Amino acid sequence: MTLRTRILTVILIVQLGLIALLALGSLDRLRRDIATETRMGADTARNLVLATIGTMQGAVPPDRIMALLPERLTEPRHARIGVVDALDGTLRQPAGPPDPDLRVPAFFAALVAPPPQETRLPVVIAGRPRGYVLITGDPAQEIARAWRDMRDLMALAVAAAALQAGLIAAALSQGLRPVATIGARLSDLARGDLSGRIGPLPHPDLAPLAAHADRLADALEQARTERTRLQHQIVARADAERKAIARDLHDEMGPCLFGLRVEADALREAAPDPATATSAAQIAAIAEQIARVNRALLDDLRPMAVGQLPLATVLGDYVADLNRRWPDTSFALDMAAGLPEPDEATALTLFRILQEGTTNALRHAQAGRVRIRLWTDPAHWRMVLADDGTGMAPDRRDGTGLTGMRERITLLGGTLRIEPAAPGTRLVAELPRLPG
Numbered sequence: 001m002t003l004r005t006r007i008l009t010v011i012l013i014v015q016l017g018l019i020a021l022l023a024l025g026s027l028d029r030l031r032r033d034i035a036t037e038t039r040m041g042a043d044t045a046r047n048l049v050l051a052t053i054g055t056m057q058g059a060v061p062p063d064r065i066m067a068l069l070p071e072r073l074t075e076p077r078h079a080r081i082g083v084v085d086a087l088d089g090t091l092r093q094p095a096g097p098p099d100p101d102l103r104v105p106a107f108f109a110a111l112v113a114p115p116p117q118e119t120r121l122p123v124v125i126a127g128r129p130r131g132y133v134l135i136t137g138d139p140a141q142e143i144a145r146a147w148r149d150m151r152d153l154m155a156l157a158v159a160a161a162a163l164q165a166g167l168i169a170a171a172l173s174q175g176l177r178p179v180a181t182i183g184a185r186l187s188d189l190a191r192g193d194l195s196g197r198i199g200p201l202p203h204p205d206l207a208p209l210a211a212h213a214d215r216l217a218d219a220l221e222q223a224r225t226e227r228t229r230l231q232h233q234i235v236a237r238a239d240a241e242r243k244a245i246a247r248d249l250h251d252e253m254g255p256c257l258f259g260l261r262v263e264a265d266a267l268r269e270a271a272p273d274p275a276t277a278t279s280a281a282q283i284a285a286i287a288e289q290i291a292r293v294n295r296a297l298l299d300d301l302r303p304m305a306v307g308q309l310p311l312a313t314v315l316g317d318y319v320a321d322l323n324r325r326w327p328d329t330s331f332a333l334d335m336a337a338g339l340p341e342p343d344e345a346t347a348l349t350l351f352r353i354l355q356e357g358t359t360n361a362l363r364h365a366q367a368g369r370v371r372i373r374l375w376t377d378p379a380h381w382r383m384v385l386a387d388d389g390t391g392m393a394p395d396r397r398d399g400t401g402l403t404g405m406r407e408r409i410t411l412l413g414g415t416l417r418i419e420p421a422a423p424g425t426r427l428v429a430e431l432p433r434l435p436g
Helices: 003-056 062-072 106-112 140-191 207-269 274-301 311-325 344-363 400-411
Strands: 079-085 118-125 128-137 330-335 369-376 380-387 415-420 425-432
Touching (some): 003 062, 003 079, 003 128, 062 079, 062 118, 062 128, 106 140, 140 207, 207 274, 207 344, 207 400, 311 330, 311 344, 311 369, 344 369, 344 380, 344 400, 344 425, 400 415
Antiparallel strands (some): 118 128, 369 380, 380 425
């Protein structure tokens, strides 16, 4: 349940409670008023009967008074009059006000109706009982009026409550709108989008929260920048170490191996017997094998061309060499025109992605065709390698090469995905493009 729903629910409960209290108070007041009006109506009817009988004595024969009394009486409000003649026992009623047109619910009438009131007024003329007059309270009209007033009051109260709830809902929507803005901004921060800011808010209660959220975004952006700098520094230092090892292998191991081969050749030429010449030839062959291993280590540790030639040239030469060495497999490189030159760490990573992807396509996928595409957008370098080989096994696990490549790409702030294609496999790499 949202905060606005909770607030509106509480307000609705309070309003319903107030309306209920208003209804109970109004019912108690109406009950007293109706009882008072009914009692006064009965008293008025009694006085009217006594006055009418008093005026008829002497003017009407005594034995005709009871017969003519209903014609002389008019029922007042809230009372009913019945005349019972002792001669025939017939109940006659005078004309009274019409019944109310408004129908009142039975539950409301039961709540406000006063206790029944009935008065028997005996009529004695010339010392002889002539009958009696029955006076009963009739609150029907008063109850109808009370129901109409109560209905109008409750309708007005409900309308006022609905209007108040609508105004409060509108005010809450307007007041809580910045909360939605702050929530959306925090969601962006959780997704890694640190670019936007909330800015100052005109609401004094929410402005500090917005300011704290913006300071949090600033701190996270600074931390990300620092993390990116440290990650690039880690990669740069690792590359520097690999370059230093490659330089040592080239500068130290290379001359030693060359000298060993020269001495072995000299020993073979000057050998006094065939056995010595054979041993010298074997030493030369071993030295040559070590030299090949050394060159492979040098290429793995640090491709000499990366950082010295444009990236497009380095990648193009590598793909051309693959086509020469593997004539049964077609390698095609598609590079967007006008590519900028990346920094050295990114260039080396792109070369390693190409190297590892093509190696896996040849070694594991038995691919007949490999397509490589390289392009940039304003924020990223993107490379996709797609082959038409056997595809990925369901229980495939990354090898050492892919694991190391994924770690390097992650350190640079990029991503690496390997996904099935139709047919074959797609390797999708993304690296951040540094400004400048």
